[in-house]
Amino acid sequence: MAGLQGFLSRLGLGADSGPSSTTTSPKSAGQGEGNSWGDGNIKPTGKSSSEDEGNSPNSRGSSPHLGEQRLGKITSSEGGGGAPSANAPRSAQSSNTARVPGRAMPGRLMKASRTRPPPTDGGSGSNTAAKSGPKEGNGVSNLQSSSASSSGGVELNNGSQADAPSSALSPPPSSSPSSSPLPPPSSASSPKSSGSSFPPKPSSPSASPVTNPASEKFSKLLSTTSTISLPSLRSLSWSGVPNSHRGEVWRILLGYSPANRGRRDAVLDRKRGEYWKSIEQVGLSPVPSSGESGSPETLPATLTKSETRLLRQILVDLPRTSPTVPLYQSPEIQTMLKRILYLWAVRNPGASYVQGINDLATPFVWVFLEEYMHGKLKDNESISSLDVSSCVPPPVLSIIESDTYWCLTSLLSTIQDHYTPNQPGLQRQVHTLGSVVKRTDARLHTHLQDLGVEYIQFAFKWCNCLLVREFQPRTVARLWDTYLSEEGGFSNFHVYACAALLTRFSAELRAKVDFGDLFTTLQQGLPTEEWSDDDVSMLCSQAFVLKSLFEGSEKHLE
Amino acid sequence: MSTRVEEEYDYLFKVVLIGDSGVGKSNLLSRFTRNEFNLESKSTIGVEFATKSIQAEGKTIKAQIWDTAGQERYRAITSAYYRGAVGALLVYDISKHGTFENVERWLKELRDHAEANIVVMLVGNKSDLKNIRGVETDEAMSFAEQHNLAFIETSALDSTGVDTAFQRILTEIYRLMSRRNMAAEEGVGGVGKGQSIELGEGKKGGKKCC
Numbered sequence: 001m002a003g004l005q006g007f008l009s010r011l012g013l014g015a016d017s018g019p020s021s022t023t024t025s026p027k028s029a030g031q032g033e034g035n036s037w038g039d040g041n042i043k044p045t046g047k048s049s050s051e052d053e054g055n056s057p058n059s060r061g062s063s064p065h066l067g068e069q070r071l072g073k074i075t076s077s078e079g080g081g082g083a084p085s086a087n088a089p090r091s092a093q094s095s096n097t098a099r100v101p102g103r104a105m106p107g108r109l110m111k112a113s114r115t116r117p118p119p120t121d122g123g124s125g126s127n128t129a130a131k132s133g134p135k136e137g138n139g140v141s142n143l144q145s146s147s148a149s150s151s152g153g154v155e156l157n158n159g160s161q162a163d164a165p166s167s168a169l170s171p172p173p174s175s176s177p178s179s180s181p182l183p184p185p186s187s188a189s190s191p192k193s194s195g196s197s198f199p200p201k202p203s204s205p206s207a208s209p210v211t212n213p214a215s216e217k218f219s220k221l222l223s224t225t226s227t228i229s230l231p232s233l234r235s236l237s238w239s240g241v242p243n244s245h246r247g248e249v250w251r252i253l254l255g256y257s258p259a260n261r262g263r264r265d266a267v268l269d270r271k272r273g274e275y276w277k278s279i280e281q282v283g284l285s286p287v288p289s290s291g292e293s294g295s296p297e298t299l300p301a302t303l304t305k306s307e308t309r310l311l312r313q314i315l316v317d318l319p320r321t322s323p324t325v326p327l328y329q330s331p332e333i334q335t336m337l338k339r340i341l342y343l344w345a346v347r348n349p350g351a352s353y354v355q356g357i358n359d360l361a362t363p364f365v366w367v368f369l370e371e372y373m374h375g376k377l378k379d380n381e382s383i384s385s386l387d388v389s390s391c392v393p394p395p396v397l398s399i400i401e402s403d404t405y406w407c408l409t410s411l412l413s414t415i416q417d418h419y420t421p422n423q424p425g426l427q428r429q430v431h432t433l434g435s436v437v438k439r440t441d442a443r444l445h446t447h448l449q450d451l452g453v454e455y456i457q458f459a460f461k462w463c464n465c466l467l468v469r470e471f472q473p474r475t476v477a478r479l480w481d482t483y484l485s486e487e488g489g490f491s492n493f494h495v496y497a498c499a500a501l502l503t504r505f506s507a508e509l510r511a512k513v514d515f516g517d518l519f520t521t522l523q524q525g526l527p528t529e530e531w532s533d534d535d536v537s538m539l540c541s542q543a544f545v546l547k548s549l550f551e552g553s554e555k556h557l558e
Numbered sequence: 559m560s561t562r563v564e565e566e567y568d569y570l571f572k573v574v575l576i577g578d579s580g581v582g583k584s585n586l587l588s589r590f591t592r593n594e595f596n597l598e599s600k601s602t603i604g605v606e607f608a609t610k611s612i613q614a615e616g617k618t619i620k621a622q623i624w625d626t627a628g629q630e631r632y633r634a635i636t637s638a639y640y641r642g643a644v645g646a647l648l649v650y651d652i653s654k655h656g657t658f659e660n661v662e663r664w665l666k667e668l669r670d671h672a673e674a675n676i677v678v679m680l681v682g683n684k685s686d687l688k689n690i691r692g693v694e695t696d697e698a699m700s701f702a703e704q705h706n707l708a709f710i711e712t713s714a715l716d717s718t719g720v721d722t723a724f725q726r727i728l729t730e731i732y733r734l735m736s737r738r739n740m741a742a743e744e745g746v747g748g749v750g751k752g753q754s755i756e757l758g759e760g761k762k763g764g765k766k767c768c
Contacts, residue, residue, distance in 0.1 A: 312656070313579065313629060316579055316580035316601075317579070317580075317601050320580075320599065320600050320601045321600075322600070323597075323598035323599065323600060324598055352631075354629065354631050354632075355579065355601045355603060355627060355629045355631070355632070356601070356603050358601075359600075419631075421631070421634070422634045422635075423631075423634075423635070456604070456635070457604070457605060457607075458604075460603065460604035460605075460635065461603040461604050464603050464604070465603060469600065469603075516607070516608070516609050519607050520607070520608070523606050523607065
């Protein structure tokens with residue numbers, strides 16, 4: 001930490017200290033002198049997470065020994081980092097820097113992750129059972145969901161990844177058309193079944209379990225101990241979680257799924273059951289998916305006036321939830337979101353439903369679907385346009401729904417005063433953001449002021465929707481990996497991420513000399529569509545630096 | 559793309575778009591300022607903003623339009639944007655009577671937070687949805703008369719009435735302002751070029767523009 005401080009003080013903080021950068025991100029080239037704290041110090045982290053490789057379709061070809069090398073290094077650096085999350089980025093970073101020789105063609109990687117759909121695609125070579133390492137159906141058993149086509153594959157694989165070794169491997173869900181044509185699950189018997197399917201190997205399915213390094217690390221951590229060490233998990237997740245493990249990791253980091261594996265199934269079963277009971281209690285139909293009765297437009301007659309108003313508001317927003325992502329427009333997901341949002345609002349009358357909370361539910365739906373679909377997607381398919389009705393059996397949907405509810409609840413409980421009247425927590429965040437930018441990017445701050453743009457005018461949305469609207473879904477998932485790994489990720493770290501985001505586009509923003517132009521750019525979204533995981537890693541590292549500097553030292557922010 | 563020379567204008571008027579959520583405020587704004595309609599628009603969080611210049615009575619008027627979030631929860635934040643606004647488009651959805659019923663509440667909002675002489679126009683949006691109309695034109699018109707509001711029906715989807723609505727309210731604001739300036743001619747020198755004006759007191763709101 002001392003080294004870090006020294007580094008930063010050398011940069012002179014607010015001053016544009018001239019980028020010494022050779023950052024690997026092509027994006028930062030355009031950043032030029034705009035970056036007031038120089039790319040140099042941040043850069044190493046940019047290439048941090050080894051999940052990058054794992055996520056990249058291109059990594060399929062990466063050689064096994066390379067993976068081992070990485071694994072070894074990361075592990076050793078972890079050993080040194082006794083402190084929890086705080087050190088995570090740095091250790092990951094150094095190990096990554098060390099690995100430079102091993103990282104073949106970053107440019108190519110980057111490109112791949114930009115142009116390809118979320119790297120969930122199992123690819124044709126993947127094997128179905130491997131991804132699921134499904135365990136017995138107890139996750140589903142007590143849900144009253146219509147058991148339609150439920151077979152062994154209905155439960156989410158995740159919890160099962162940890163448990164995979166012990167669980168009987170059941171066949172993939174027969175109802176999932178996309179999975180049936182895939183080759184037989186020959187490597188399913190591998191204890192690291194999840195890892196072996198990710199990334200999918202082009203070679204024969206019976207190849208030895210050459211696993212994705214990041215994925216393997218997670219598999220290891222999640223399965224080798226009876227009680228998962230949360231500091232270790234945070235530390236590992238800080239730099240990104242592979243899609244294959246993200247669902248499970250998020251559930252644990254949010255405190256929904258117990259770190260103690262022995263208790264996990266029982267707890268999850270109970271919570272999932274509770275959710276559905278609650279749905280009935282509040283008068284909503286528990287019919288999981290489409291159909292007349294489950295259509296999002298249905299207004300139960302039993303509701304009071306204020307409940308009706310609440311539900312109306314939610315219904316107005318449902319079709320406007322990430323409207324450009326077809327997934328969220330499917331009747332199944334709309335119905336799901338309706339129930340989740342309504343129940344949360346009813347159970348949290350102090351806040352009730354506030355527009356934008358709908359956005360906050362979407363990453364969970366995404367991540368859990370991605371988890372379930374891991375290895376099942378074909379190359380040209382993505383979660384974004386997943387045909388839920390044909391790919392995801394109702395029992396799985398009902399699990400995803402209840403998990404989304406509980407995870408959203410857990411997330412919102414950390415930022416309670418974001419959504420209470422006058423939204424004080426949110427206003428506080430926006431205020432802090434202004435202070436941080438003033439100190440770290442004085443030129444941008446002055447520019448905003450000169451043109452009369454107030455932070456509240458654009459950052460209100462950033463804080464209200466926790467940047468969900470500023471990024472593509474896969475990018476949000478990566479960003480939230482870090483949020484979830486940071487203490488106070490959403491309530492605190494987020495502010496620094498916003499500051500880093502602004503600074504990242506400082507030059508572009510300062511080039512706008514007209515209030516309207518500047519405001520429009522900020523309001524319509526900074527150009528992040530093409531962001532890769534690396535870009536997010538870089539952003540998080542920058543945010544981490546800022547947080548280390550300013551947190552707890554309010555004087556610096558005056 | 560970045561640097562654009564600010565265009566010349568004679569007057570800058572600040573106008574706010576208010577009304578229940580989902581009535582189409584953001585699309586009215588985008589239809590007017592960019593001639594765009596987006597079926598896939600997200601809910602507005604906080605405020606959004608756009609400008610457009612029009613000609614009225616030989617003057618160039620630049621409208622600075624603030625589009626606000628409709629949900630009640632946001633009013634504390636959005637009402638800050640009423641400050642300095644000289645016009646308000648109060649929008650409801652002709653296919654949803656509930657959004658019309660709330661118009662009174664919105665008027666109260668304006669009374670509480672906006673300038674006394676703000677020009678208000680009642681806008682029944684989504685006029686393309688005639689087949690599922692929930693608010694009769696007559697009903698809205700008589701409400702508007704009763705409350706001394708201008709009134710128009712629009713469709714951001716098919717553009718009907720959108721330009722007219724903005725043109726009318728901006729012209730009305732301009733007239734109101736000119737009259738007042740004339741009245742105050744001797745004393746203070748009117749509003750300078752490119753200056754935002756505020757409608758002061760002393761004029762009763764001749765708010766009907768049609």
